[in-house]
Amino acid sequence: MTTIGKISAECVICGEESEHTSITSSNAMGSPDLDLRPPEMQRSTMEWWLQECPACGYVAPDISESVASIKAIVEIFEQSKTLSPFVRRSALLERLGDLEGAAENALHAAWDADDRGDDDGAVKSRRRSAAIFKKTLNDIDQDAEEVLVAKVRSIDIFRRAGDFDDARKLCYEVLDGRPDSTLTKIVRYQGKLIEARDVAAHSVEQAQQPDDPLRTPSRGRGHGGGNGKSWNSEIWDRIKRFLGFQMNR
């Protein structure tokens, strides 16, 4: 279960003291989606992933933590406060040169838009996330397994944004890198979804069941991750290790 508490934080930008909800503990039971959105209960804790200063609008996992560039932050604040906190956090991290963090937060913005039924916002954030993830891949050794995992994840981000050509291209790229059987299964499953022009959320668990691949798509925050019988949570643990679980950026 998820337990939460209240903490007080002094904004590093404007000095305003404010109260925030913090997640004391949570759990993830079942399968993540193919873009690694976690299952419940973690799935429903997104509203507490970022703190927002009520006075100046600064957003961060911890708004009291010191930051490298005040100038960049002030510029981001000039954007509308009506944008989601995840969108603003993503823009800030991109400006500060933390591309992985920027891509991750753009993806979180898409999940948040999914939950609010904002389809256009979700597509926009997914495209932005995929474009930034692409840039981060250039900086790593191309043979590294992390690159393969990041590419596999990007396939899902492109597919769910409806960019089927980019998603398909990435499938071939990954298969050329001779991934192991787990990743190969996921990529083949993605291939079927792409051919079916399916933009719904599907879980890693579904991709591991190639005999009946397209049944019961998961969608939105209610996705509980299946009954778990055939689900091998080791796969999830392994993927988490590869990517680092970057919920707090």
Ligand SMILES: [Zn+2]
């Ligand atoms: Zn503030």
